[in-house]
Amino acid sequence: MPEELTAEQAAARLATADTLGIPLGPGQPPAFLRALGERTDWTDLRVYGALLGVGTELFTRPGVRYLSGFFGPFERMLREMGADVEFAPADFRRFAPLLERQAPRVMTTVAAPPDADGWCSLSLHAGATAGELRRAGADQQRLLVVEVSDAYPRTFGLDGYRHALHVDEIDVLVHSTDAPLALPSASPTDVDRAIAKHAVGFIPSGATLQTGIGSIPSQIATLLAESDGGDYGLHSEMFTDGCMQLHRAGKVTNVGKGLYDGVSVTTFAFGSAELYAWLDGNADVAFLPVEIVNAPEVIGANNDMVTINGALGVDVHGQVVADTIAGDQFSGIGGAEDFVAGVGLELSDRSLICLPSTFEKDGVVQSRIVPWFGPGAVITTPRHQVDVIVTEYGAAELEGRTVRERGEALAAIAHPQFRDELLAAAQRAAQGRSPVA
Secondary structure, X not given: XXXXXXXXXXXXXXXXXXXXXEEEXXXXXXXXXXXXXXXXXXXXXXXXXXXXXXOOOHHHOOOEEEEXXXXXXXXXXXXXXXXXXXXXXXXXXXXXXXXHHHOOXXXXXXXXXXXXXXXXXXXXXXXXXXXXXXXXXXXXXXXXXXXXXXXXXXXXXXXXXXXXXXXXXXXXXXXXXXXXXXXXXXXXXXXXXXXXXHHHHHOOOOOEEEEOOOHHHHHHHHHHHHOOOOOEEEEOOEEOHHHHHHHHOOOEOOXXXXXXXXXXXXXXXXXXXXXXXXXXXOOOEEEOOHHHHOOHHHHHHOOOEEEEEXXXXXXXXXXXXXXXXXXXXXXXXXXXXHHHHHOOOOOOOEEEEEOOOEEEEOOEEEEOEEOOOOOOOOOOEOHHHOOEEEEOOEEEEXXXXXXXXXXXXXXXXXXXXXXXXXXXXXXXXXXXXXXXX
16 A cells, blocks of 8 residues: 655655656646655756646756656746756657656656545546556655545546556555646637638548647637537547537547547547546546557558647748747647658548748748748658648648649748749749759
8 A cells, every 4th residue: 555645745755866757747746746846955856757737846946957858838938947957859659668768766647536446547647657657666666656636537548558556556645636737728810710611621520530739729629519520530649628529519429430439539638627527537538548549550540530730830842840939949749740640641541730821020920831941940740741731821732742832832821922932932942953042
């Protein structure tokens, strides 16, 4: 049986020089991380994680180094404050073997309280830490700290994978009353609505869907919920309010997906408090580790798979920048590459990358579709994996097209102000030449 300690007592179990592994976002234990942040005696604490979803002083303390696989608002804020935070580039599905290689001495997660049989549901996150949590619990030289709270929903896995830890596996159990971070919903703009309208034209009834977070995927879900289509399946690394909306509208049946029929498959959920309440005890959604959910061969095994992701910029080659701005880390690679690659082998599968055609900087409108990226640009998605780019002006189907044809198709969905420049670059790129003037 585990020791039942306060968050402060559990935090004292770490040495001043130690290693700690934490899940992504909604799997992070709030009270325990806050208690760690109250300590000021760190000499060399290394924390491995991604997408912080907990406010804590831990990462501002001298002697603490944070290696993140995905930057969110907290990571960006810490960077601006001068904290020791670094980005570790990796696809989401690679987080699991990388964490196994690092083998932090201390592993931690948040979970639902034990049920009558002693099982603590891993709640909102299976992700990349499930295997390492179990390995830490089984190793007498390591420490597994689990924070449990009634405010976290009890969710489920599938036969062959139990989305839970048993109390006998846990070294230290911390009770708290914390609730998971709720994400504010973004209201769609007219541009978002136009992009969503073009995107849904690629989604037939019976398609299996993957969607990300944000106002564009949310608006796509709204249009699908209001449409005559249906019989959709869901196989998405992230379960969002939009996914819940499709379920509530009766549009999701998960019949005939070809894989994991009968349930919506995900590896973590992030959204509103309403979403978390809806997930509690809901066996229609199965949480599986990311190395299963995001495996390209698993994604490709779904019938009529349509993946929907975002981007920050595209060039005439079709290269996509999705996680950096002018070379500065903004987010992360996440599962975007997994879901772009996973649908590339069947004509019935489609990958949609959605973005507004422009952005404004210092009062000047600039195009997100450019002739070429400048020095310092970091490519997220290589050109050979890109299928469809969608803006408010339409959709450009790039797969199988030459660089000139790609540039022309992208110019047609760019803001009119920038089309001539893009067409000129596309002509220069004919016959495999460089688009650079």
